[in-house]
Amino acid sequence: MNSFTFTQATAVADAVQANAAHDDAAYIGGGTNLIDLMKENVARPTHLIGLKKLGLDAIENLPDGGLRLGALATNADTAWHPEVEKRYPLLNQAILAGASPQLRNMATDGGNLMQRTRCYYFYDLATPCNKREPGSGCSAIGGYNRVCGILGTSDQCIATHPSDMCVALAALDTTVRVSGPNGERTIKFEDFHRLPGDQPERDNTLEPGELITGLDLPAKGFEKxxxxxxxxxxxxxxxxxxxxxxxxxxxxxxxxxxxxxxxxxxxxxxxxxxxxxxxxxxxxxxxxxxxxxxxxxxxxxxxxxxxxxxxxxxxxxxxxxxxxxxxxxxxxxxxxxxxxx
Amino acid sequence: MSHHTTDYIGKPTNRVDGPAKVAGTAKYAAEFNVPNLLYGYVVSSPIAKGKITKIDAAPVLALPGVHQVFSHENVPSLAWLDRSYKDDVAPGGSPFRPLHDAEIKFSLQPVALVVADTFELARYAASILHIEYEEVAHETELAKHLDEAYEPGRGKTGYKPPKSRGNFGKGWKEGVAHMEAQYSHHAQHHNPMEMFASTVEWLGDKNLNIYDKTQGAFNSQQYVMKIFGLSKDQARVISKYTGGGFGSGLRPQYQLFLAVLASLELQRSVRVSLTREQMFSFGHRPETLQHVALATAADGSLTGINHVAVAETSQFEDFTENVVGWSGTLYDCQNVELGYRLSKLDVFSPLDMRAPGAASGSIALEIAMDEMAYAAGLDPLEFRIRNYSDFDQAQNLPYSSKALRKCYAEGAAKFGWEKRTAEPGSMKDGNLLVGWGMGGGIWDASKMPATVKASLDADGHLTVSSGTNDIGTGTYTIMTQIAAQSMGLPLEAVTFVLGDTTLPQSPLQGGSWTAASVGNSVVEACSKLGEALLKQAQQMDHPAFKDAKIEDVEFANGQLRLRADDTQAVVLRDLVQASGEPKIEAENSTVLAKLEMLKPPKYSMHAHNAVFVEVKVDPELMTVHVTRVVNAVAAGRILNPKTARSQVLGSVVWGISSALMEESVMDHRFGRYMNHNYAEYHVPVNADIHDIDVVFVSEEDDKVNPLGVKGLGEVGLLGVAAAVANAIYHATGKRVRDLPVTIDKLL
Missing domain, CATH: 3.30.390.50 (CO dehydrogenase flavoprotein, C-terminal domain)
Known part of the structure; x- marks a missing residue:
């Protein structure tokens, strides 16, 4: 693990600004994946921006009948939120199928989208991996790829996105709200994560410095x-x-x-x-x-x-x-x- | 033992070390925060074979707070001969020497130790240490090296090559029904919760207190004494608590060498602890490829057994275990052909792992027995009963006791086996396929010489000590029970002390022999203490005891008293106080036990079990759940049914793990295990485990040892994985012979 500096952001704008002020900065929510990646030397941010004081942990009804999940709401609080249990039971089930109670208590909803693949080779610095080190090769192809992908793969990468929650969010047509150096925007869930193609190092379509602030579920929850x-x-x-x-x-x-x-x-x-x-x-x-x-x-x-x-x-x-x-x-x-x- | 009134043996008793463990006051090797401690971090090889061509330590050494980078380039001259590096359970060959030379022999080999003021700094420094390697082609795939397999000699203490008997070819021809199949399972790593660590406290002048994670403090001590030229007094090894071992702590691991090296060189206290990834860098249960052929006569009796196994070993040691020998003992058969070979690969030497050999061999034998039962048209239980062995044909000896019949009967009754219908796929629970399968096994009942000291102080408190270990097995508790019962004291008045090389010597904890070895020695030491106490009573001019012999007295209620008249009594603490000494103590002698070891045995001494398993399988998704297990065990006298049950529960969980999910997966292109963490090295979670019923059948044995105990560390694991695979066959009609039976093998 590298040495790094840490600042606690108290407003979204401050967080985005702090990110722009550092090379290799990273946002940290629950840290349930990022800390592992840092310990394994897969991620080496020089500066971490803490998000836990941003608020953004509310789960609120929207005027159009939808539901907004704050990016910093924990996976556990989301799964057991009465509105989620009642109106989006698919999401409740998906969240509870993932990780362990301890992890769900720490992990945030925004962070869930940002978790990285669990492909063995991505985590082991002794082996080539295009996602970790572009151009080094894909060890999973021709290797132990039991956990790897079968759809939308490329000859550069066959990694999978590991989330359960995101599968339900995709099915429910969620909208991702982000803030960045160029202001706020929304991304359709299906456009948020990307296929590996020839840039497997990019998991998603966020621009540099952009921060997830919330997830908007539409009114239709398929609760029946x-x-x-x-x-x-x-x-x-x-x-x-x-x-x-x-x-x-x-x-x-x-x-x-x-x-x-x-x-x-x-x-x-x-x-x-x-x-x-x-x-x-x-x-x-x-x-x-x-x-x-x-x-x-x-x-x-x-x-x-x-x-x-x-x-x-x-x-x-x-x-x-x-x-x-x-x-x-x-x-x-x-x-x-x-x-x- | 009949004259004792404080009866603890055989009673369910809570762990005496439980409160310390739950409250966090039980300290493990990496938790001794001695003053001025330095931290070592191990750098591991990314390649499986080749050599180090360059180590650029200068930038790392320039970091403030980094004290040293140890590698083969700067390790001082140490012991030269191989035998100095051989520990008590080293296999034949040339033991691995950490940081010895530039050669890389296996992936994750320790190549350097970075020592710094903090763990974090050492870890960071290790991550930027630039090392260059010259790689050469490695070989790690057992299946590709069967032709080179050879029969190993008697390298390791206790290993005997398997012995064939009769004429298998003749037996095969005589048979009217036959089966023949290949079985395999992959490497497994022990992965105890506590990772290997050594904290070496520098006391000056090469005097060290070594807090080590080990299953044998004396083994660690001998190892560092020989390599570093230390005396016993200089190398005190302490290991009071061990967070799981399963065999991984039988041999000293390399963090011990590295921590002692750094401490001696830097003249500082040093701690080295391994990472979870590095827990995949040393011994493991070796992958085996096995072949079994069985034949039966018309009445279902076995006319021939053929069991051959090929296992991996390292390039530098012949790791041997008894994989196939059990197949010559467990069932009655005149014609038995056994074979065991090794093939050398570029991996670290395998290592004993819970029920070493037997766990692997019983997978093949017990699935084969199920296949044979089907081929012969017999119920698998009935088939085993028809081939029951009443006499050990392998050793040509009668059994000291054998209650396996009771295991079959009581286990089957508890499980409800008689309701089983034989046809695969014939039992259902709603949409789910139900499968019932069984298996079983046999394990040695061993006893080793062990020294125990019993010491009574002037407050009447008894301290019993021996340098054995408790790897979670319940040693603290059962020894306290035995001692309390022996001296007629309440449990609270007895303390058992272990895990320290300043205590009387005991063997390392393995082979299921601690209960018998140390337990009987506790009885002996207490008996000698009893004699000393009687002598003291006689010196005190106690008229009632004047002519009393040891048979005439008993210890009860904290008193020494006459059997014939228990009003004639003297309080034990008064005896100590009158002696003028702070305590009265006695130690058992191991002379007889050592002589016993040299004599040929008169009996075949074994523990047995029979396992019954229910699985439920989704017929479309092919997900498997083990919904019920009954494990009936015959292991002589059960000292503490509570800790004993825990041992067997753990065994069953491990058996389910072996059957369904557990394997170290190697990518042969890199010669490296790839699932080297707890997230991807799968063992069961609570949700995978349902009803487990443990039955201890009564088995009295006055020949195996005075206490009549056989040990429980391994036997409960045997046959479990095979029984699960057999149950899956019964549910689905699919015979999977390559374990673990993961979902892809059933689709």
Missing amino acids: NFSYLKLRDRTSYAFALVSVAAALELDGDTIKDARLALGGVAHKPWRDKEAEAMLVGQPATADTFRRVAAKVLAPAKGYGANTFKIELAKRAIVRALKQATEMNQLVDTDAFQNSNP
């Missing part, structure tokens, strides 16, 4: 029919091999509106709007779901150790859509809690 299904190597404290956020609006058995986003498979939460459109007007049956799953995974590419994710993702999509339809909301673990004879 939803499912967040996460498949992983153990029941808690493991990143998704594949996760699915599914949300449906049903008219009887017919699908009126649908959202479908995948985690653990791409450099960003993977949303396929064509697949969503395919669902609309169709009966909510396993047959429909299988066709859609096949469509979502049609462009997928396996890299050896992660090729199983293609089939697993298909099955997960079918199951998540089925669960959303039937609302037998049994998260994987819960199904086993009371099953002992």
Whole structure:
């Protein structure tokens, strides 16, 4: 870990200004990923700007019926906020599927978007990684890529975005509010994270010095029919091999509106709007779901150790859509809690 | 023991060290904040093989607060012979010497130690230390080096090459049903919660107090004495608490060498602690590739067993363990062919890890037994019972005791095994597939010479001491129970002291032998103390004891009293006070125990278990949950059912881990384990663990040792991983022979 200086910002403008005043400055919220990266020498900021005194931790109703999540609200406070539980249960489920209670108590909502991939090679300085050191090569391709992506990958990088929360935020059409040297702007969630292409070192479309201030959820929360299904190597404290956020609006058995986003498979939460459109007007049956799953995974590419994710993702999509339809909301673990004879 | 009234042995007893651990007053090796401490940070090799061509220490040494950069370029002349670097459990070969030369033998090899005023500075300085390497091609893939595998000799203490018997080829031909398959599992790293650390306190004139994370303080002491030319008095090793070991602390790890080196060179107190990543830089459970072939006659009796294993070892040592030998003992069979070979790779030497050898071998044997049962059309439990071994054919000896039949019966009854339907996929719970599988195993009941001192003070408090360890097993507690019962004192009046080389010598804690070795020695030391106390009573002209022999008296209620008339009594503390000495003490003799070790054994002495597992599998997503486990264990006398149960619970969790998720994944292009942290090296979380039922079947054994204990550290793990894999087969019809059974192998 490098030596670094630290200032505590008390207003967004001060934070942005402090950032501009230093080379290699970084904002720090909960620090649950940044500190790890610094300890491993993956991130070497020379100056940290603390955000915890900015406020920005409120969760408030918006006039248009939506809900604003302050960037500094913790993941735990967000998941258990009554408005989130009632109106955006998909988000509640996704947040609670991630990390551990201790981490969720520290981690902030803005920080959740900013967390970096958990690809093994990104964290190990002894191995080449284009994301960590552009041009050095991608070790995951041809290596141990069980955790890596199958959709939207490039020959430069096959890393995934590790978040669960972001998968739900993508499905819910969230808007990201940011402040920066050039003032405030909003970014559509689907445009926030990016695919690796030939610049895998860039995880998102933030401009230098820009700071996330809030997340705006639209009024529509799909609170009646939803499912967040996460498949992983153990029941808690493991990143998704594949996760699915599914949300449906049903008219009887017919699908009126649908959202479908995948985690653990791409450099960003993977949303396929064509697949969503395919669902609309169709009966909510396993047959429909299988066709859609096949469509979502049609462009997928396996890299050896992660090729199983293609089939697993298909099955997960079918199951998540089925669960959303039937609302037998049994998260994987819960199904086993009371099953002992 | 019948004359004692303070009966603690066999009673569930809370850990005597529990309050200290919960309150945080129990100090571990890296927590001794001695004055003027310096901090060392280890620099690890990024390559697996080659040599260091340049170390540019000058910019690091220029940092204010950095004291030294140790590397092969400036290490002083130390012991020259290999044998000086051999610890008590070193395998055959030439032990690794940290910072010895420029050669790189494995990835993450320690190449330098940066010593600074603070940990943070040492870590930063280490990160900017520029080292150049010349890389050469490494070989780390076992499957590619099977042709070079060789039969190792008897390098390591206790290792015996497996012995075949009869004629397997003949047995195979005689069989009417057969199975043959290959099994594999990957490397595992112990990863105890507490990372390896040594705090070396410089007391002047090369006198050191060494706080070390180890499973054997004396082993660490011998190691540093030989290498650095120190006397026993100069190298005192202290290890009161160990935050998990699982075998990783059996050998001194390199942070001990580095901390002592830095302390002696700088004449300062120094601490070196490893990072989690560096916990993947030394011994591990070796990857094995195994082949098993079984044949049965029409009645289901085994006519032939063939079990061959190939395991990895390092280029410099032959790490050996008993992987296949158990297959010649556990079941009755005339024709047994066993083989065990090693292949040298560019990795660090493997190391004993909980139930070393047996855990690996039982994966192959117990899945094979399940496959054979199906091939022979028999229930897996019935098949095992038909091949029950009543006589140890491998050693040609009768068992001192063997209650495995009871394990089968009581375990199966508790589990409800009789309701099992044989057909894979035939049992359901709603949409979920239900699978029931079983397995089991065998482990040595060993006893080593151990010295114990029992000391009674003028307040009537008994202190019993021995330089053994407690790696979380419950040693503090069971020894306190034994001593309290032996001297008729309440638990509160007894303190057991361990983990210090100034105490009487004990063997390192491993092999499930501490309860038997130290436990019996506690009885002996207390018995000698009893004789000394009786003598004192006689010197005090106590008429009742004048002609009493030790058999005529008993210790109860803090008194020495006559068995025949318990009103004739003298308070123990009065005996000490009358003696004019601050305490009366006695130590057991290990002469007989050492002689015993040299004699051929008269009995085969083993602990056994039988495990029954239920899994529920989602038929589409193929997620597996282990919903129920019953582990029935026959391990002689159970000293403390509470700590014993904990031991077995931990074993079951580890078995589930081995079955479903745990593996150190190497990228052979780099010769490096890639999942070197707790986030990616998966072991179960609470949500993965459901009902675990531990059954201790009664097993009386007056031959194994006077206390009748067999030890519990390892046996509970055996057969668990295989039983999970067998249950998955029963649920899904999919036979996975490469562990762990991760979701991708079931899709």
